[in-house]
Amino acid sequence: MGAATVTDTPHPFDPLSLDEIETAIAVVRKAHGIDLYFNVVALHEPRKAEMTAWLAAPESAPRPQRIADVVVIAPGNKVFDGLVTLDEPKIIKWELADGEQPIITMEELQLVEHIVRKDPKVIEQCVISGISVDDMDKVFCDPWTIGYDERFGSSVRLQQALMYYRPHIDTCQYQYPLDFCPIYDADKMEIIAIDIPEVRRPLSTAPAVDYHPAAVEARGGYRNNLKPINISQPEGVSFSVTGREIEWQNWKFHIGFSYREGIVLNNITFNDKGNVRPIFYRLSLAEMVVPYGNPEHPHQRKHALDQGEYGAGYMANSLSLGCDCKGAIHYLDAHFPTRNGQSRTIKNAICIHEEDAGILFKHTDFRDDSVIVTRGRKLIVQQIFTAANYEYVVAWVFHQDGTIQPEIKLTGILNTYAMNADEDTHGWGTQVFPGVNAHNHQHLFCLRVDANVDGPDNTVFVNDAVPGEAAVGSPENYYGNAFYSKRTKLATTGEAITDYNGATSRTWEICNPNKLNPYSKKPVSYKLVSREALTMLPKEGSLVWKRAAFARHAVHVTKYRDDQLWPAGRHVPQTSGEPSKGLPEWIGDGSESIDNTDVVLWHTFGVTHFPSPEDFPIMPAEPMTLLLRPRNFFAGNPVMDVPPSYASTPSQLLAQGSGVLDAADKISKLAFSNVNGSNGDSCCATDGNGNGVSNGH
Amino acid sequence: MGAATVTDTPHPFDPLSLDEIETAIAVVRKAHGIDLYFNVVALHEPRKAEMTAWLAAPESAPRPQRIADVVVIAPGNKVFDGLVTLDEPKIIKWELADGEQPIITMEELQLVEHIVRKDPKVIEQCVISGISVDDMDKVFCDPWTIGYDERFGSSVRLQQALMYYRPHIDTCQYQYPLDFCPIYDADKMEIIAIDIPEVRRPLSTAPAVDYHPAAVEARGGYRNNLKPINISQPEGVSFSVTGREIEWQNWKFHIGFSYREGIVLNNITFNDKGNVRPIFYRLSLAEMVVPYGNPEHPHQRKHALDQGEYGAGYMANSLSLGCDCKGAIHYLDAHFPTRNGQSRTIKNAICIHEEDAGILFKHTDFRDDSVIVTRGRKLIVQQIFTAANYEYVVAWVFHQDGTIQPEIKLTGILNTYAMNADEDTHGWGTQVFPGVNAHNHQHLFCLRVDANVDGPDNTVFVNDAVPGEAAVGSPENYYGNAFYSKRTKLATTGEAITDYNGATSRTWEICNPNKLNPYSKKPVSYKLVSREALTMLPKEGSLVWKRAAFARHAVHVTKYRDDQLWPAGRHVPQTSGEPSKGLPEWIGDGSESIDNTDVVLWHTFGVTHFPSPEDFPIMPAEPMTLLLRPRNFFAGNPVMDVPPSYASTPSQLLAQGSGVLDAADKISKLAFSNVNGSNGDSCCATDGNGNGVSNGH
Ligand SMILES: [Co+2]
Ligand SMILES: [Co+2]
Structure with a gap:
């Protein structure tokens, strides 16, 4: 324990190295010219059948090839999907993705602000808003994908520029939103339209309330009554790392990192008294969508599918000791291409550390006060990504008892829009500061669970806590106290389209029907316990409902197929939702059997956010969490050997x-x-x- | 900061001191003889009107009197409710509580085991179960209140003895449940009946799987791969304590301790930039019930109302440094009477400490990577109580941003019943170990919120996240994305009987309609965000439904009245539920206005527990939590002055x-x-x- 080993050969699950990225780029440039923008050069994940064979017998089975998944934009805004083998570098696939828009890179986003500042029509609107023409360097924009705007369709690559103003270089611009919205053509690199509201909202004149140190000092300074809390591990950490594989407290798994999903966990196993039992083949946050609830044009376009449109990997923060995590930390870097065909590194994109987890178990016998108290520990694999105004802190928390707890904290800054002093928000938003309307929104995440509970053949059930059927006073339920867990098999992909039911404390059970617990005689299982399931509030038939179909229900289940990774589709920007991409395509008529086979469970969870002034100008972190819990998986408490x-x-x-x-x-x-x-x-x-x-x- | 001051005069909210307890007992004994059992000698809480006046002007208003609330059992099983003033000791109330059964003390519970072991009919049943008459010292019982058994009614003071066997003195007896249940008469101190099932279940012969160190060593020993995590505060803690009042990060409140509710928090205020704003007059867990779901007689009697029947204070653990909490800890003791009229102390019944709380807020500007990262802190006021087999870890977590987070962890040992090898549990329980049937059960807690949000006059609303009413394609909601928070006023106690709605992410808003947020223009409020709300599964009309009426719904709201503290009534053991005590009495026909007045919100939350082998022989802690969050309460983020x-x-x-x-x-x-x-x-x-x-x- 407590050692880290660097490996020479990449693990098949490893993200591409800098060398591999550069190799792939070189091969593509050689074949297709240097005038290409590289949107993606990433691991093309090994085919599951090959990978499973290799994992089972790494000495004898063929090692899965290293392949790069490449997406480029060629001159004329032509998008190509390619695959490049890396061992013997060559292009094995090169296809035009006609009418599709690949993920928007940070570099593409960065360009827009410089262009809006120089656009005469934007300058004209700034002046109308009350900004001097000499102050255009104080005008800022958050470039967003346009979502989908039927006036422009999908063939032109577009961004919408949410406009702000900074009276001072260090002032948070979200206090000074502007009321118009330029549309940017990424191919032409120019503003092709501006959405201007009927009711104008001039630049706010409210004095700023900033959160930077000088502003806090000017308001009276920082509180000085916090004493340090020191956390240290003088004997080192309790985990060991080999390449990107980690072992900790009977857990073993591989930590990947995808430009889209950020942290990807593969081949998660638990050593149950010497028996290494597979649990999940792959876990990730596969997609998300943040629909805003103001129906006034053009706010319907605010519904970022942040992972498919920008990438939780591409937007990852470089993390720092003692700031983002405390204690003894291990970091992993992330490597990506640049748009122009170089490579870049995000240092410390992932942090890994242990924390004390309070009481793991305790019991006192009331007769004699004989007692056992054992403290628990957790392992946290964490990243943070910044999506323009917002930050998402994504943690994968492993517990000693076999529980996995994905946890997301929301912080950063509200997306804001201008409002006049006497304006009615109509309930679609809240005035969080003078002149600042923060619109209602939801954060909907899609957890992808590629299940492998004691092997690939699994079945999903819903479990509902319900009263016994017999009436009070009947012989079967005389005192009326009968209740039980009602199990309903989700036999087909259609039956598996299910919603949360708070009244029955519904859980979803991913079980292996071929293996029973020796005592309970119930199938070994992992249960999804998610109380943060919620309804997507945009209506059936709405733009968001069409584009982010995965979010219509709390759970979908599909039969595993390679490359079905992203539930809103592969190329997400500017999809119209007609037809809906991803999950609805895979589910089709819903007749496919998902009973006792290799299944993937897709779970939508999140939070509906009605802003309030407490969230402004920067939001105290709001956490949400869910559990994947072993139930009938172990023959008994698996942590009795943790020292008390x-x-x-x-x-x-x-x-x-x-x-x-x-x-x-x-x-x-x-x-x-x-x-x-x-x-x-x-x-x-x-x-x-x-x-x-x-x-x- | 970081100081503790001992006060001479008790604060009116302070629990009774040892001296005060002894004074009250002496006065009662002098008046009513020494042949009394003292079930309760506790603080009779100050009348709110007097207390509020004193809190507002401690220099001029009269200090509320110290009064002891006394419950005794006199010869002939006569129960008396008394009040004793302590400044000038005298009895000011002495009433016969005819047909009522007061709380059962630990000492009463302790007696039963000794008596069952000697009872010939119990010995006979033990022998039938396969136990030698010479091994009666290996027979144990968990004495429970009888709940309510219509054969015996309420006038005889009873306990039921859940029977177990220990093959070895250190073996956990819950592995060896016996199938019969003696009924104990506390007045006669004898067994008056035994419930014997039709199908007999002899003593299990399965080898034990124990969790004590010798057993773990015999199975191969403890894991040796955990490195220490040290947590220290070299400069001391960030809170200060005066008597039982604590100040920390703008919070100030009084920490009481009740024999029934355990931790009681009073007069919770937040210093908002110099303005001390009241939030809650009193917060506690006021009651709980744990109904078991097996309808077979006599398991319907297993539905402990642990606080009203045994007391979360009386059952409190004495906590230890580095075991129950890590870091720099402040403890408070608890003082209680003994049954025979002495006093006793539970050392360290409450622990108070700070923890790092991860990122409080963070934002990075994607343009230039300018950034702020601020870490948060939490204050934890915690107790643990042992209810026979179960332990409850109850923590009141205070956050810097104004959030209060009650958190409960369940651990300890499952209540178990005997089963035969081939027996069908009928879904009412799970075989968690050979011969051990752990019945389905719920843990339902009642959080009592005596609101004082910027003053006593408050109103409660439900907030439901709902789509806009207008159809997709209509001018008002063309893209279908409209949604808002629908507020529904709970104007009367009848309207306030409300359930959770997961589909609308329902929250309850306790607001002060007389005070609006300067920016949002919405009433200042605290929101109850509870995703652990659940349905009580025993049916309408069932025994539990009648006795634990508070658990029928997620929320009730009443108008404040002194002494309406406990929602299942004052004397809970052996209530029949006909009529239901507590909340239903106070709510009556539901017509009372609770709009803009002094209100108390009662919230039922918890978990439905379908046992699995992972929970046995001792349960890894399972947490549940909820939030009381300021919304529109502050004019902005209240933690910007926390040093980054x-x-x-x-x-x-x-x-x-x-x-x-x-x-x-x-x-x-x-x-x-x-x-x-x-x-x-x-x-x-x-x-x-x-x-x-x-x-x-
Ligand atoms: Co939000
Ligand atoms: Co339980």
């Missing part, structure tokens, strides 16, 4: 405490030394003499 | 980083020193030169 902090047994207490185990943390201290009536005796200092009056150990 | 870990602005980056704030934790370290491709530069080491390619700071 303290353990005493009845026989030891009868023997005046002889043999009691006291491994309590000796670093912990009393907060104050001057208070009577409190004491911080460690567990072992208590007599535990078995009378029923002195409570506790 | 790192902050850079555009102007600083243009000036080559001059003036950048780097206060990153210098204790944090890289996990490994030997890995290329990773680095742990602190934030300040990055150039941040404003190009769009190098991401992050």
Whole structure:
């Protein structure tokens, strides 16, 4: 434990290295010229059949080839999808993706602001808003994909420029939104239209309330009453890393990183007393959509599918010790192409660390105060990405007891729009600051669970907690207290289109029907426990409903097929939703069997965000979480061998405490030394003499 | 900050001191004889009107009197409710509580096991189960209140003895449940009946799987790959304590402790830039019920109302440094009477400490990577209580941003019943170990929120996230994306009987309609965000439905009245539920107005627990949580003055980083020193030169 080994040969799940990216680019340039924009040069993931064979027998089965998935924009805005083998570099696929728009890179986004500032019609609108022509360097824009605008269709590559103003270079521009929206043509590199509202909203004149240090100092300064909390691991960490494979507390998995999904976890297994049991073949956040709820044109276009349109990998933050994580941290970098065919590195794109997780289990016998207390630990694999105004902190939390807990924190800044002093928001938004309307929105995430619960053949059930059917007073349920977990098999992809039911505390059970728990005789399973499931509020038939079909329901299940990774489709920008891409295509008429086969579960969860002034000018982090829990998977509590902090047994207490185990943390201290009536005796200092009056150990 | 002051005069909210308890007992004994059992000697809480006047003007208003609430059982099983003033000790109330059964003390519970072991009919049943008459010292029982059994009614004080066997003194007896259930008469101190099932289930012969250290060692020992995580506060803690009042990060509140509810938080205020704003007058877990779902007699009696029947205070654990909490801990003790009229102390019944809370807020500007990262902190006020087999870890978590997060972790041991090898559980339970049937159950908690949001006059609304009414394609909602938060006023106690709606992500808003947020113009409010709301599964008309009426719905709201503290009634053991006590009595016909007045919100939340083998023989902790969040309460983000870990602005980056704030934790370290491709530069080491390619700071 506690070692890191660098590997020479890439693991088949490894993201492309800088060398591999450069190799792929060189091959493509040689074949198709240097006048190409590289939107994607990324790992083309190994075919599952080949990969599974290799994982089962790495010595004898062929090692899956390294292949680059390449997307370029060639002159004339022609998009090509290519595949390049890397061992013996060659192009094995090169196809025109006619009328499709690939992911927008950070570099494409960066260009827009410079162009809007020089556009005469934009300058004219700025002046109308109250900005001096000499102050165009104070005009900023957040370029967004246009979503879909039927006036322009999909063939022209477009962005919409959400406009802001900074009275001072360090002022947060989201306090000064402008009311018009230029449309940018990425091919022509010019503004081709401006959406101007009927009711104009001049630039706000409210004084800024900034969050940067000088502004805080000017308002009276920082609070000075926080004492440091130090977290350290003097003997090192409890995990080991080989390449990008990590082992910790019976868990083993591979940590990939995709330009789209960010962290990708592969081949997640749990060592159950020597038996290495597969659980998930692949876990990721596969897509998301953030629909805004203001129906006034052109706000319907605000519904970013951030992963398919910009990429949670491309937008990843470079993380820092002691800022983003505390303790003993291991980092992994991310490598991507640049648009012009170079490569770039995001240092520390992923941070990995352990945290104390509070009490793992405890029990005191009330008769004699014999007790066991064992503290838990968690492993956190985390990234943060910035989507223009917003930040998403995405953590994959592993617990010792076999639970995996994806956790997302939302922070950053609200998307804002201008409003006049006397304006009615009509309930579609909230005035969070003078002149600032923050529109209602939802954050809907799609968790992709490529299940492998004790093997590839799995079945999904819904479990509903329901009362017994028999009436109160009947012989079967005389006192009316009967209740049980009703299991409903999702036998086909159509049946598997399911929603959350809060009234029955619904969970989804991914089980292996071929393997029963020795005691419960129920199939071994992992349960999806998600209370953050929610309804997508844009209506059936709405633009968002069409484009982000995955978000219509809490759960979809499909039969596994290679390359069905992204539920809103491969090329997401400017899809019309007619027909809907991704999941609806794969599900078709819903008749395909998903019983006892290789299945993928897609789960939509998230939060509906009605802004309030507390969220402004920067939002305190709001967390959401869900659980993937082993149920009937283990034959018993899998953490009984975690060393306890303290353990005493009845026989030891009868023997005046002889043999009691006291491994309590000796670093912990009393907060104050001057208070009577409190004491911080460690567990072992208590007599535990078995009378029923002195409570506790 | 960081100081503790002991006060001489008790605060009116303080629990009774040992002296006060002894004074009250002495007065009662003098008046009513020494042959009394003391079930309760506790603070009779100050009348709110008096208390509010004193809090507003402690120098001039009269200080509320100290009064003891006393419940005794006199000879002949006569129950008396009394009040004793303590300043000038005298009895001011003494009433016979005819036919009522007061809370059962730990001492009453302790007696039963000794009596069952000697009862000939119990011994007979043990022998039938396969236990030798010489092994009666290996027979154990968990005495429970009987709940309600119509054969015996309420006038005889009863317990039911759930029977177990320990083949070895240190073996967990829940692995060896016995199939019969003696009924104990507490007045006669004898067994008056035994419930014997038709189908007998002899003692299990399965070998034990224990969790105590010797058992773990015998199975191969503890894992040895966990490295210590040290948490320390070398400069002390960031909170200060005066008596039982605590101040931390703008919060101030009083920490009480009740024999029934455990931790009681009073007079919770937040200092909003110098303006001390009241939020809650009193917060507690006021009641709970754990109904079991097996309809077979006599399992319907298993539905402990643990707080009203045994007391979360009475069952509190004595907590230990480094075991139950890590870091720098402040403890508070609890004082109670003994049954025989002495006093006892639970040392360290409450622990108070701070924890790092991850990122409080972060934003990176994608243009130049100017960034701010600020870490958060939380304050945790925690207790643990053991209810026979189960433990409940109850934490009140305070966040810097004004959020209060009650959090409960369930651990301990499943309640178990015997089963035969070939027996069908009928879905009412799970075989978690050979011969061990763990029945389905729910843990339903009642959070009592005595609201005081910017003053006593509050109104409660439900907020539902719903689509706009207008159809897709209509001018008002052309693209179909409209959605909003629908507010529905709960004007009367009848209207306020509401359930959770997962489809609308329902929240409850406790607002002060007399005070509007300056920007949003919406009433200042605290929102109850609870995704762990659930349906009580015992049916309408069932025994549990009648006895634990508070759990029928997610939310009830009542008008404040002194002494309406406990929603299942004052004396809970052996209530028949005909009529239902507590909330239904207070709500009556539901016509009372609760609009713009002093209101109390009662929220039922919890979890439905279908056991699985992972939970046995001891359960890994399962957490549940909810939030009380300020919405439209503050004029802006209330934590902007928390010192950041790192902050850079555009102007600083243009000036080559001059003036950048780097206060990153210098204790944090890289996990490994030997890995290329990773680095742990602190934030300040990055150039941040404003190009769009190098991401992050
Ligand atoms: Co949001
Ligand atoms: Co439970």
